[in-house]
Amino acid sequence: MKKKSFANMPCPIALSLEHVGDWWNILILRDLSYGLCRFDEFEKSLGIAPSTLTRRLNGLIESGLVERHAYTDKPLRYDYVLTESGRDFRTVVLSLMKWGHKHFSGERSNIELFDENTGVAVDLVPTDGNTGKRINMHDHSLRYKGPSDSLSAWRLETGRPRRDAYRKTLPKPSSQPQQNHR
Template identity: 80%
Template sequence: MKKKSFADMPCPIALSLEHVGDGWNILILRDMSYGLSRFDEFEKSLGIAASTLTRRLNGLIESGLVEKHTYSDKPPRYDYVLTESGRDFRPVVLTLMKWGSKHFSPGGSNIELIDGASGKPVDLVLVDANSGKRINMHEHSLRYKGPSESISAWRLEAGRARRDAYRNALPPSQPLQLNR
């Protein structure tokens, strides 16, 4: 069964998932961010079938997240390395790691991000580079910059109304007056 394409959706999350939404892709990008670069290393790390790995690597190359460099001509062998776009995905991988460690790793995680100079664990947070404030759902919101009749505008307004209802202690079952 062919997966649904998100390429026509005007949402940056959907457009990102078009390129990295497959679990294998994210795990391959994780391994690359750890420093792995060879086909056999990915096979060993992931326990993935060679045909599946080949398809995923080719897709990541097509998406511009990975480049292939020859390191041996006979037989042909390649290093797979992150492009700038692929390297920019590393904070997403680290954020998933922190979230998974917190919510799905009973007894805590067996891996942690550390500061290279001090060796101390890093408390990874999303911060506004302009103000230095941690991003949170109470002080920060999304603003849609497109047509007001779009599904994206409706989605943001529906979410904002629901959050405001909870914030103002309105009963969650109270119907919201939103038009699509």
């Protein structure tokens, strides 16, 4: 069964899913961010069939998230590395890791993000790069930055009254911006 293509949708989430929406793709990108780079390493890590892995790696290469570089020519073997676009996906992988740990894996999870310089565990939170303020549903919402297609407009406008009512039930977050420790 062929999956539906999101390539013609103007939504950035749908367009992203066109490239990474398969769970194998996300797990391969996770493994690449961990430093794995060889076909046999992905097979071992994921327990994935070689034909499926080949298709997924080729799709990630076509999408511009991964590059392959030959490390030997007899027999021909490749290292797979993240492109800039693939490296940018690491924040998504880390957000999924935090969300999955909080809601699903609990004590079964034994991996954490930590600061290499201090050794302290990182509390990964989305922040506004302009203000340092944590992104939250009370103070932040979506809007159009230009003309929108009719379906996107319908989606945001239909949900607005429920979104606004829900926002009113949320406690007001602290107004203190987060410290930027760069």
